[in-house]
Amino acid sequence: MNPILECRALTKKYGNTQALSDVNLTIERGRIIGLLGPNGSGKTTLIKLANGLLTPTGGEILIDGKHPGIETKKIVSYLPERTYLNNWMCVREVIDFFKDFYSNFNPEKTYEMLKRLAINPDDKLKTLSKGTKEKVQLILVMSREADIYLLDEPIGGVDPAARDYILNTIISNYNENAAVIISTHLIADIEAVLDDVVFLANGTIALAEPVDKIREEQGKSIDGLFREVFKC
Amino acid sequence: MVWQFKADRPIYTQLVEQIELRIVSGEYSPGSKLPSVRDLAAEASVNPNTMQKALAELEQNGLLYSQRTSGRYVTEDENMIRKVKDTIALEEIKDFLQKMSKLGFNSQETISLVERIIKEMIPQ
Numbered sequence: 001m002n003p004i005l006e007c008r009a010l011t012k013k014y015g016n017t018q019a020l021s022d023v024n025l026t027i028e029r030g031r032i033i034g035l036l037g038p039n040g041s042g043k044t045t046l047i048k049l050a051n052g053l054l055t056p057t058g059g060e061i062l063i064d065g066k067h068p069g070i071e072t073k074k075i076v077s078y079l080p081e082r083t084y085l086n087n088w089m090c091v092r093e094v095i096d097f098f099k100d101f102y103s104n105f106n107p108e109k110t111y112e113m114l115k116r117l118a119i120n121p122d123d124k125l126k127t128l129s130k131g132t133k134e135k136v137q138l139i140l141v142m143s144r145e146a147d148i149y150l151l152d153e154p155i156g157g158v159d160p161a162a163r164d165y166i167l168n169t170i171i172s173n174y175n176e177n178a179a180v181i182i183s184t185h186l187i188a189d190i191e192a193v194l195d196d197v198v199f200l201a202n203g204t205i206a207l208a209e210p211v212d213k214i215r216e217e218q219g220k221s222i223d224g225l226f227r228e229v230f231k232c
Numbered sequence: 233m234v235w236q237f238k239a240d241r242p243i244y245t246q247l248v249e250q251i252e253l254r255i256v257s258g259e260y261s262p263g264s265k266l267p268s269v270r271d272l273a274a275e276a277s278v279n280p281n282t283m284q285k286a287l288a289e290l291e292q293n294g295l296l297y298s299q300r301t302s303g304r305y306v307t308e309d310e311n312m313i314r315k316v317k318d319t320i321a322l323e324e325i326k327d328f329l330q331k332m333s334k335l336g337f338n339s340q341e342t343i344s345l346v347e348r349i350i351k352e353m354i355p356q
Contacts, residue, residue: 032279164277172274192243192278212242212282221239 002065004029004148004179005050009059012045012203019045020203022059029147030176032193034211034222035183037200038230043183044081046200047150050181051078064147074104077146081153083133087126091119091136098140110143113169117162131158138166142173149180155189167193188223197222199229233259235276243278247286250276255295255306256317263308266296 005027012020020042027033035043048054049061052068063072085094091114098105114121117135125133134157141149151170155163163186171193174180184190191197191211199207206229207214211222218225233254237246254260266272269287273280287304290296294312298304307313332342 030281032281167277168274171277171280172270192237192276192282195279195281211279212244212285215240215242219240224239 001029002062003027004064005181006062006065007046007059008062010046010049010056010061011058012042012049012054013057018203020049023203023205025198025205025208027148027179027181029179031195032170032174032180032182034187034190034194034197035181035200036185036187036197036222036226037206039185041200042203043200044152045203047078047152047181047183050148050150051076074102075147077141077144077149079138079141079149079151079154083137085125085133085137088124090122090124092121094125094136094140095121098143102144104145105140106143106145109173110139113139113143117165131162134158135162135166138169142169145175147178149174149178151180151182153184154182155184155186160189163189187226188221191222194222199226201230233257235278237278244282244285244289247276247278247283248289251286251290252295252316252320256313256320260306262306262310262313264306265302266304266306268303 003026005025007023007025010020010023010025011018023042023046035046037043045054049056050063050068052073061068063076066072068076089097095107095110098110099107111121114136117139119128119132119136125136128136134154138151138154141151149170154170155166158166167190170180170182182190182194194211196208196210197214198205214220214222214225220228233250235247235250237243251260260266266287267275269280269284272287273283276283287296291298291304294309295307295316296304297307329339329342337345
């Protein structure tokens, strides 16, 4: 089986700015990966390349052995940094929208999770708080039976209690054949759910290791190591 | 019991210890069925693969056993549970004695202190 995501000498430039340079990375199925790095290190660029919103300047990125395109979009479930849902819609309409768009979308799952978070499907998005909107969006993304989930800052805007719920949603909803990539600054909050971490620094990979290996060898948490590696 | 993890050690070894504690304290009673890996992982807010690794280790040392189709169970061997309990107790006491000796108490002083405090805590 092909790795679910593979970067080969992947490079992306914006004009003269080098966002990613010569990145080689392989991600296997069944893993939860933390994509960590300071601001501007290339996390969002990498995620956008993986779902075809950007095209590489050099090298290539493969999803299940294929270049990003229509076929890969079927198996990639993407949570962008910013919300793209229409404010005038109610939650139920957005769910129908997703149902039309994605054949692997499971609306029962969505309704169940909404119920657990006491979110009314008939509420209009514009009446929801920022945090609730983020929850709705994550629930939609996690309700797809995808092969890879790309979550760009999924817990940035929500309170600590909701953060726990969201992480639990992620752990209990991905399947063993899927990979989850989570980009975030909030390392301490997510490190217990990660299998591996990838540290990006200035567009290159500074470190890619299993979490428990780092803790064992360095005797410190990922959060602690991050603060040391990226000390300002 | 709440799941808590320290920063300086692998999470799976901490999971092993905490599940051991739950078994020796009777929270997971001998012969009882354990929740699924997925549920346990969600409860502890850890990665399912990490939980799986911890359970596999506990299975290897015999505290848990799995039945192919129906799941994972706590051992019925109460002797074995007792042994694990003793080991944990010994480790705790060694730890305590080391701390006391760092504070400058010798064994005799420590014992009399312990006796005094036990008397204070459990009034006759």
